[in-house]
Amino acid sequence: MALIVENGTGLATAESYASVAEADAQHTKYGNSAWTGTDAAKEIALRKATDYMVSVFRSAWGGARMSDVQALDWPRAWVEVDGYYVSSSIVPPEVKAACIELALIALTTSLMPTTSSRTKKRVKVGPLEVEYDGEG
Numbered sequence: 001m002a003l004i005v006e007n008g009t010g011l012a013t014a015e016s017y018a019s020v021a022e023a024d025a026q027h028t029k030y031g032n033s034a035w036t037g038t039d040a041a042k043e044i045a046l047r048k049a050t051d052y053m054v055s056v057f058r059s060a061w062g063g064a065r066m067s068d069v070q071a072l073d074w075p076r077a078w079v080e081v082d083g084y085y086v087s088s089s090i091v092p093p094e095v096k097a098a099c100i101e102l103a104l105i106a107l108t109t110s111l112m113p114t115t116s117s118r119t120k121k122r123v124k125v126g127p128l129e130v131e132y133d134g135e136g
Contacts, residue, residue: 010070049102
Protein backbone atom coordinates (compact mmCIF):
# COMPACT_ATOMS: atom_id res chain seq x y z
CA MET A 1 0.00 0.00 0.00
CA ALA A 2 1.50 3.33 -1.07
CA LEU A 3 2.18 5.89 1.65
CA ILE A 4 -0.22 8.86 1.51
CA VAL A 5 1.74 12.01 2.37
CA GLU A 6 0.03 15.20 3.55
CA ASN A 7 0.48 17.76 0.78
CA GLY A 8 -0.82 20.86 2.57
CA THR A 9 -4.45 20.48 1.52
CA GLY A 10 -5.67 18.64 4.62
CA LEU A 11 -6.10 15.19 3.12
CA ALA A 12 -8.62 12.97 4.88
CA THR A 13 -6.46 9.95 4.05
CA ALA A 14 -2.96 11.28 4.87
CA GLU A 15 -0.70 8.91 6.79
CA SER A 16 2.58 10.80 7.02
CA TYR A 17 4.07 14.28 7.09
CA ALA A 18 7.00 13.17 4.91
CA SER A 19 7.66 10.87 1.98
CA VAL A 20 10.26 8.11 1.71
CA ALA A 21 12.14 10.25 -0.84
CA GLU A 22 12.27 13.19 1.61
CA ALA A 23 13.40 10.87 4.40
CA ASP A 24 16.04 9.27 2.19
CA ALA A 25 17.37 12.73 1.27
CA GLN A 26 17.49 13.99 4.86
CA HIS A 27 19.14 10.84 6.23
CA THR A 28 21.69 10.87 3.40
CA LYS A 29 22.41 14.55 4.05
CA TYR A 30 23.13 13.85 7.72
CA GLY A 31 24.89 10.53 7.20
CA ASN A 32 22.31 8.41 9.03
CA SER A 33 23.38 5.01 7.71
CA ALA A 34 20.83 3.22 9.92
CA TRP A 35 18.07 4.42 7.54
CA THR A 36 18.09 1.24 5.48
CA GLY A 37 15.66 -1.37 4.26
CA THR A 38 12.85 -1.59 1.81
CA ASP A 39 10.61 1.31 0.92
CA ALA A 40 7.75 -0.63 2.56
CA ALA A 41 9.64 -0.76 5.87
CA LYS A 42 10.45 2.95 5.61
CA GLU A 43 6.79 3.75 4.91
CA ILE A 44 5.77 1.85 8.05
CA ALA A 45 8.37 3.79 10.06
CA LEU A 46 7.06 7.11 8.70
CA ARG A 47 3.48 6.11 9.58
CA LYS A 48 4.57 5.23 13.12
CA ALA A 49 6.48 8.50 13.46
CA THR A 50 3.46 10.50 12.31
CA ASP A 51 1.13 8.61 14.65
CA TYR A 52 3.53 9.35 17.50
CA MET A 53 3.61 13.05 16.65
CA VAL A 54 -0.20 13.22 16.56
CA SER A 55 -0.56 11.41 19.88
CA VAL A 56 2.12 13.43 21.67
CA PHE A 57 1.82 16.91 20.16
CA ARG A 58 -1.86 17.28 19.19
CA SER A 59 -2.66 19.52 22.17
CA ALA A 60 0.64 21.42 21.93
CA TRP A 61 0.49 22.71 18.36
CA GLY A 62 -0.48 26.35 17.97
CA GLY A 63 -3.39 27.52 15.87
CA ALA A 64 -6.12 25.23 14.62
CA ARG A 65 -6.50 22.46 12.06
CA MET A 66 -7.75 23.68 8.68
CA SER A 67 -10.56 21.14 8.47
CA ASP A 68 -12.45 18.75 10.70
CA VAL A 69 -11.99 15.96 8.14
CA GLN A 70 -8.22 16.16 7.69
CA ALA A 71 -6.44 13.08 9.02
CA LEU A 72 -3.43 14.81 10.58
CA ASP A 73 -2.76 17.93 12.64
CA TRP A 74 -1.14 19.84 9.76
CA PRO A 75 -1.89 21.99 7.84
CA ARG A 76 -2.94 24.50 10.47
CA ALA A 77 -4.19 28.09 10.50
CA TRP A 78 -3.11 30.92 12.78
CA VAL A 79 0.24 29.38 13.75
CA GLU A 80 2.70 32.12 14.59
CA VAL A 81 6.47 31.52 14.71
CA ASP A 82 8.92 34.35 15.41
CA GLY A 83 6.25 36.97 14.73
CA TYR A 84 5.20 35.54 11.37
CA TYR A 85 2.27 33.35 10.45
CA VAL A 86 3.06 29.94 8.99
CA SER A 87 1.29 29.32 5.69
CA SER A 88 -1.91 27.39 6.24
CA SER A 89 -1.29 25.35 3.10
CA ILE A 90 1.93 23.57 4.08
CA VAL A 91 3.43 21.12 6.49
CA PRO A 92 6.33 23.18 7.90
CA PRO A 93 9.83 21.88 7.11
CA GLU A 94 10.53 21.52 10.83
CA VAL A 95 7.52 19.22 11.24
CA LYS A 96 8.65 17.12 8.27
CA ALA A 97 12.21 16.95 9.64
CA ALA A 98 10.98 15.84 13.07
CA CYS A 99 8.82 13.16 11.48
CA ILE A 100 11.80 11.90 9.50
CA GLU A 101 14.04 11.75 12.58
CA LEU A 102 11.37 9.90 14.55
CA ALA A 103 10.97 7.48 11.65
CA LEU A 104 14.64 6.55 12.01
CA ILE A 105 13.94 5.55 15.62
CA ALA A 106 10.73 3.76 14.64
CA LEU A 107 12.65 1.72 12.07
CA THR A 108 14.54 -0.09 14.83
CA THR A 109 12.54 0.28 18.04
CA SER A 110 9.19 1.35 19.44
CA LEU A 111 8.38 5.02 19.86
CA MET A 112 5.59 4.29 22.30
CA PRO A 113 6.80 3.59 25.83
CA THR A 114 5.16 0.73 27.68
CA THR A 115 4.44 0.64 31.38
CA SER A 116 6.85 -2.27 31.75
CA SER A 117 9.69 -0.09 30.45
CA ARG A 118 9.10 2.57 33.08
CA THR A 119 10.76 2.34 36.45
CA LYS A 120 10.69 4.44 39.58
CA LYS A 121 13.96 6.12 40.49
CA ARG A 122 14.82 7.39 43.95
CA VAL A 123 17.72 9.60 44.92
CA LYS A 124 18.44 10.35 48.58
CA VAL A 125 21.17 12.67 49.79
CA GLY A 126 21.03 13.28 53.52
CA PRO A 127 17.56 14.53 54.43
CA LEU A 128 16.67 15.29 50.79
CA GLU A 129 14.90 12.68 48.75
CA VAL A 130 13.53 12.83 45.20
CA GLU A 131 11.47 10.16 43.46
CA TYR A 132 10.58 10.25 39.79
CA ASP A 133 9.61 8.06 36.87
CA GLY A 134 12.39 7.35 34.42
CA GLU A 135 12.98 5.21 31.39
CA GLY A 136 13.88 1.64 32.23
